[in-house]
Amino acid sequence: MLKSRFSGLLFQIIALALSFGVVSLILISIDASPTEAFRNMFKGSFGEMRKFAEVLVAFVPLLLVTAGLLVTFSAGLWNIGVEGQVVLGAIATTWVYRYFLESDLPPALIITLAILGGMIGGAIWAAFTGILKVFGGVNEIFGGLGLNFVATALTIYLIFGPWKRPGVASMSGTVPFPDEFSLPLLANLRISPWALGIALIAIIIVFFLLQGTYFGLKLKAVGKNFRAAYLLGIPTWQYAMYSFLICGALAGLAGAMQVAAVYHRLIPSISSGYGYLGLMVAMLINYQAIWAIPVALFFAALNIGSIQLPIVMKLDSSLSGVLQGVLVLFALLVEGARQKFIKKGQNT
Amino acid sequence: MTQETILIGLAGILAASAPIVFAVLGETLSERAGVINLSMNGTILLSAMGGFAVAYTTNNIVLGFLAGMLIGALVALIVAFASITLNQSQVAVGFVLALTCRDLSYFLGNPYMGVPGPRLQAMPIPFLSDIPILGTLFFRQDAITYISFMAIILTWVWVYRTRPGLMLQGIGEKPAAAYIRGANVNLMRYVYTIIGGALIGLAGPAFSLASRAGWMGTISGLDGFGWIALSITIFGGWNPARAAFGAYLFGFLQWLGLVLQPVLTQVPSQVLQVAPFPLMILTLLLVNIGNAEWVDRTLAAMPESTRKFFAKLLRAMRASPPAALGVPFERD
Numbered sequence: 001m002l003k004s005r006f007s008g009l010l011f012q013i014i015a016l017a018l019s020f021g022v023v024s025l026i027l028i029s030i031d032a033s034p035t036e037a038f039r040n041m042f043k044g045s046f047g048e049m050r051k052f053a054e055v056l057v058a059f060v061p062l063l064l065v066t067a068g069l070l071v072t073f074s075a076g077l078w079n080i081g082v083e084g085q086v087v088l089g090a091i092a093t094t095w096v097y098r099y100f101l102e103s104d105l106p107p108a109l110i111i112t113l114a115i116l117g118g119m120i121g122g123a124i125w126a127a128f129t130g131i132l133k134v135f136g137g138v139n140e141i142f143g144g145l146g147l148n149f150v151a152t153a154l155t156i157y158l159i160f161g162p163w164k165r166p167g168v169a170s171m172s173g174t175v176p177f178p179d180e181f182s183l184p185l186l187a188n189l190r191i192s193p194w195a196l197g198i199a200l201i202a203i204i205i206v207f208f209l210l211q212g213t214y215f216g217l218k219l220k221a222v223g224k225n226f227r228a229a230y231l232l233g234i235p236t237w238q239y240a241m242y243s244f245l246i247c248g249a250l251a252g253l254a255g256a257m258q259v260a261a262v263y264h265r266l267i268p269s270i271s272s273g274y275g276y277l278g279l280m281v282a283m284l285i286n287y288q289a290i291w292a293i294p295v296a297l298f299f300a301a302l303n304i305g306s307i308q309l310p311i312v313m314k315l316d317s318s319l320s321g322v323l324q325g326v327l328v329l330f331a332l333l334v335e336g337a338r339q340k341f342i343k344k345g346q347n348t
Numbered sequence: 349m350t351q352e353t354i355l356i357g358l359a360g361i362l363a364a365s366a367p368i369v370f371a372v373l374g375e376t377l378s379e380r381a382g383v384i385n386l387s388m389n390g391t392i393l394l395s396a397m398g399g400f401a402v403a404y405t406t407n408n409i410v411l412g413f414l415a416g417m418l419i420g421a422l423v424a425l426i427v428a429f430a431s432i433t434l435n436q437s438q439v440a441v442g443f444v445l446a447l448t449c450r451d452l453s454y455f456l457g458n459p460y461m462g463v464p465g466p467r468l469q470a471m472p473i474p475f476l477s478d479i480p481i482l483g484t485l486f487f488r489q490d491a492i493t494y495i496s497f498m499a500i501i502l503t504w505v506w507v508y509r510t511r512p513g514l515m516l517q518g519i520g521e522k523p524a525a526a527y528i529r530g531a532n533v534n535l536m537r538y539v540y541t542i543i544g545g546a547l548i549g550l551a552g553p554a555f556s557l558a559s560r561a562g563w564m565g566t567i568s569g570l571d572g573f574g575w576i577a578l579s580i581t582i583f584g585g586w587n588p589a590r591a592a593f594g595a596y597l598f599g600f601l602q603w604l605g606l607v608l609q610p611v612l613t614q615v616p617s618q619v620l621q622v623a624p625f626p627l628m629i630l631t632l633l634l635v636n637i638g639n640a641e642w643v644d645r646t647l648a649a650m651p652e653s654t655r656k657f658f659a660k661l662l663r664a665m666r667a668s669p670p671a672a673l674g675v676p677f678e679r680d
Contacts, residue, residue: 030456078439137636138629141386141439142582145575146629153622276447283440316565318454325448329426332441336434 007338015334019327026322032315040312041305041320051304053189056196057262058274058300061086061254063199065278066285066292067206068250073287074210075243076223081129081144083275084151085122085248089255090270091155092121097177097259098163107180114181115256122252123245125151130244134237148275156268163266173267183261192261199257200293202250207289219243251275277303277324284328286335299324355484357603363489365599366496367392367554371577372584372591373503374547378424380507380586381540382520382672383431386442387423388548389574390449395419395552396570397457400563403553404465412466413492413553420549421542423449428541431676432534438674450571460563467561468492492554499547503588516540520586520670523677533677551577579628583635585667598624638666 024034045055065082072079079085096117100110125147132143160169183192210216221229222239230236258270281299285291306320371388378385385391395416403412423445430441468490477487486497507513516536518526523533555570556563580598584591605623637643643662647655 026452026456030459078443080443132629132633135640135642136633137639138632139582139636142579142632143629146579146625146632149572149622149625153619153625157619279443280447283444316455316458318451321451322448322455325444325451328444329441329448332436332444333430333434336430336436340434 007342011334011338012331015330016327018334019323019330022326022330023319023323027315027319032313037309037313037315037319040308041302043305044308045301045305050189053186053191055297055301055304056191058272058303059297060195060199060257060261061272061274062278062281062300063292063296064202064250064254064257065274066281066296067199067203067289068247068254069278069282070206070210070287070289070292071219071250072243072247073282074216074219074223075240076226077133077240077243078141079126079129079144079244079247080141080276080279081126081147082247082251082278083271083273084144084148085125085251086255086258086271086275087148087151087155088125089118089122089252090259090266091151091158091255092252093118093256093259094158094163094174094266095121097181101177111181111183111260114260115253118256118259119249119252122250122255123248126244126248126251127241130241133244134240152268155266155270159266159268171268173263174265176265181260182264183257185261190262192257195257195261198253202253203289203292206250210289215242280324280328284331286331352484355481357607359485359488361596361599361603362485363493364559364603365595366493367551367559368573368577368580368595368598369496369500369592370554371548371551371574372580372595373499373588374420374544374549374551375577375581376544376584376586376588376591377503377507377516377547378541378544379581379673380516380520380670381537381544382523382670382675382677383428383537383541383544384438384442384674385424385427385541385545385548386439386578387427387445387449388442388578389572390446390453391420391423391545391548392551392555392574392577393453393568393570394423394449395549396556396568397453397460397552397563399553400465400556401457401460403557404460404463407466409466409468409557412557413550416551416553417546417549419552421546424541424545424548425538427545428538432537432541435676446574454565457563457565461565462562465562466557468558490558492550492558496554500588500592507588517670520672523672523675527677537677548577576624576628579632582667582669583628583631585635586670601627634665635667638662639668 020034020038027034027037044051046052065086068085069079069082072082093114096114097110100113103110128147129140129144132138133140136143159171159173163174165175183194185192210220218229218234219239219242221232221234222236226236229239254274255270258272259266263270277299278296281292281296285295302320302323306317309315309317309319371392375385375388398419399412399416402415403409406412426445427438427441430436431438470488470490471494472488473494477483479487505513507516515526515529515531518529519531519533519536519540527533551573552570555573556568560569562568576598577595580594581591583594601624647659647662650658
């Protein structure tokens with residue numbers, strides 16, 4: 001046991017070194033300095049308080065999405081539709097805000113309702129994928145992907161159609177909501193401690209749900225062996241639907257945070273790809289909830305740090321995506337190599 | 349509309365669909381052998397960028413297409429190595445590659461954004477192009493479109509009419525039986541995944557050097573085609589001819605969206621662009637619903653005549669994947 005844990009750590013370090021090595025080679029191949037690029041990314045994310053606050057702004061939706069995905073992954077489901085579930089959360093939140101725009105209700109109540117609306121919106125969108133999977137036999141990957149594109153189209157339709165700004169509609173989104181509709185932010189920073197708290201509570205709940213409850217145990221049984229779980233009397237399709245609903249609600253919560261605490265309106269790219277990035281985080285942590293916080297924070301830092309690159313070094317900011325992808329890829333490859341290595345050791 | 353404009357429109361659909369045809373043929377071969385290459389969306393973008401960059405730098409359009417195939421083959425090699433040799437999830441590796449290759453294409457393609465580059469010209473075939481109707485439709489295309497026609501025929505003949513093709517079907521359906529008959533299952537899976545990857549890699553330059561010439565980074569409008577091609581592969585029921593038909597059908601729908609745009613001014617253009625996606629879900633539903641258990645039960649409860657009709661309809665639409673798709677093969 002100790003030996004396998006040690007070898008696990010050793011292999012993870014190898015994966016990390018290989019990833020940075022490959023990305024350095026890519027940078028050298030286009031005559032850019034890797035050390036300068038990495039230093040700029042670090043400075044751009046942890047260099048000053050204002051920038052670190054931006055990292056936390058990205059960390060909140062990423063952590064929420066990852067928390068949700070841990071639930072669907074436990075049930076053995078590839079909820080690629082999580083991206084669209086974030087979008088629908090944002091749309092539903094915007095809808096609730098618009099509904100209460102002229103009302104006399106206390107703002108705190110409206111914010112709460114809007115966030116709950118976002119969770120319901122995300123859950124409904126996830127339910128579509130679930131129903132297609134359970135009753136239509138459509139693989140959740142394809143159903144989810146299709147619904148992602150539909151969600152994006154719906155956003156654009158709303159922004160340019162029924163919810164367009166008075167006068168001319170534009171890609172900058174709907175009319176911003178009044179200040180009292182925003183979750184309270186820290187002074188002079190864009191981060192809301194409320195949003196951060198909600199995200200942290202969500203991952204803790206998911207951790208205990210999966211580790212310490214009978215529900216989590218059954219969910220994992222469904223994920224490990226669908227047929228065996230069914231024969232043992234677990235209503236497998238219900239558990240598949242539950243996991244979609246929970247993940248959708250958490251993704252919707254991420255979308256709600258984007259509207260209520262970050263953009264204060266609906267914009268075309270409201271999800272910013274956090275759904276897909278959450279899938280990467282979940283894979284990199286090998287579906288272990290305990291590692292979600294540090295890795296999501298690291299990925300958020302890469303995203304924010306790379307914003308500096310076009311300005312300082314004339315490099316495209318997609319470098320962060322390349323680095324994140326290469327990290328996950330090597331984590332998978334090295335894990336495969338480790339298992340093969342252990343197997344070989346046992347055979348001889 | 350005169351007959352000539354309709355014919356030119358249809359010929360345009362055949363040309364514009366060539367990239368998707370290559371992609372679905374490649375994916376069909378790969379999946380036939382039992383390996384899902386989910387990286388397709390990223391592979392197409394990276395090979396589109398790489399093919400364009402190579403053709404632009406060397407001023408040789410053929411080298412550009414070859415570069416695209418090489419990129420596709422290399423990405424497929426990673427998928428094959430991770431899944432066959434290292435026993436990792438094909439879906440996980442493919443998905444990571446889909447995102448990574450996409451970002452890599454944007455990162456490395458930055459210097460080539462918007463530069464005017466080479467573009468494949470139409471190459472009417474003497475005599476054949478003069479045939480009424482068929483000439484305009486098939487024989488006034490560019491070289492890559494001709495190759496796409498040939499690729500459909502070759503792939504179909506290979507899968508259904510040759511001995512190695514028969515073996516390929518066995519590898520995807522019953523790998524253990526194919527192994528007993530002397531097939532090196534894992535080697536064959538490598539080979540077909542890489543060949544399939546090279547075909548997918550041809551899709552990129554078929555965009556960036558022909559039907560949508562140039563590289564525009566994130567606004568190239570190529571992001572998403574790979575995912576559509578994946579679902580067309582399923583729609584095609586792993587039959588190269590039916591998959592190619594799906595690609596043309598998709599091309600037709602896109603063209604229809606373009607033609608209808610001036611008529612439907614109320615609908616923003618971005619909405620019409622995604623119209624294929626709900627259709628994709630619908631077709632997947634139609635193709636798969638026959639596999640759902642509750643459908644069987646409902647059918648059993650129907651009166652004899654209607655039951656027969658619906659059962660026939662479902663069977664015609666239904667497509668079942670190769671039995672060993674995504675399942676690793678280990679001889680013991």
